[in-house]
Amino acid sequence: MLGVLGGMGPLASAQFMLRLTLLTPAKRDQDHIPAVLWSDPRVPDRSAARLSGGEDPLPWLARGVAGLKAAGAGAIAIPCNTAHGWYDELRAGTDLPILHIVDAAAEDLARQGIRSGRIGVMGTAGTLAMRLYQPRLEALGYEVIVPESAEMEALVTPGIALVKSNQVADAYAPLAEAAGNLRARGAAAVVLGCTEIPLGILAGPYAEIGVPLVDTIDALALASIRWARG
């Protein structure tokens, strides 16, 4: 049984469950992957904890992992990029494997035939500040670029907040503009490295951005299906 540590945000983890189902080859209910979703949106804001001394989310995350283990989970997927800033602490506190969303994103880049070059990474301010993507992608031979501070403040952070407040369609324009700026700076692909971002991007004419995209919700769902079937 797959354990999904969600609620960060709740729309992203619901979308993860939907995509997990749709991406699973199945003919009937009983062919699908058993899963438990722990959707606790009360987890303190991950970026605020990293950047401005906000409440530590680790006890909340660890409680979710324990709840999922008690429910019978054999592995954990976390459809929130920023929460992976506490990946090592969570791994140290459980004997369950935890799928890493950056590894899943890298596998999706390879699936799309992008095996080197410059990669744009969009994410929360917390994810970028803790350099969640750079070491793992650079070890694979990629060069990582991220939005500039002014773009984060004007486009990416407000776009993520719009999704979290259910104004999904309004999030498209600022998020697509930031992705387009990364393309203009030479990105061969753009990783949507916050699970709210694909929700906003997919709510508009995303093909017009003109660059391959990595949807980290789908990437983690595909990695989860590989775990369940492997």
Added chain:
Amino acid sequence: MLGVLGGMGPLASAQFMLRLTLLTPAKRDQDHIPAVLWSDPRVPDRSAARLSGGEDPLPWLARGVAGLKAAGAGAIAIPCNTAHGWYDELRAGTDLPILHIVDAAAEDLARQGIRSGRIGVMGTAGTLAMRLYQPRLEALGYEVIVPESAEMEALVTPGIALVKSNQVADAYAPLAEAAGNLRARGAAAVVLGCTEIPLGILAGPYAEIGVPLVDTIDALALASIRWARG
């Protein structure tokens, strides 16, 4: 915390989580409703159990309720109409309140201003055989009509199976035809009384069916929000 006994099917319960989130007034993650989704698609087929002596799903359902209680749930929502055939047995085995999907559907009829008259109810063969909707809607003054046997075999049952096998768009035509037939027989509204049916209906131009619809996924999500906020 809301406990969601899902997986029947898994796409319907994922959609329930998505709609629960989108229908909740919220400005940030922390405004959303904490929930745990138990998505076990291995629960034996509910219609087969009722109609042809298939394996009893009750032990699987009760295990899910117990798992949700252990996770801290304060009430249970079950986004599967047919599973409500075991409602009384589940209620007898737990001290948690279980929201009833037929009550939620009736509340949605009233919300749409439909307070009497003939109502079409679509559902699985199991739901119709056990007359899940008739006593509750008739007690409120409605008259209930359902698809004829030939329509169940040719349209409704195959449409539900298409959703369960992820062929959601293909499910629209047969399900919409069955809903249109109920309208032609004088239904003032049609209750999509199997949580796969709204997924198929919403995948096509459902406004052309020309009759008010009750989406039992949304109806149960709205009832759940009332519970969480009340």
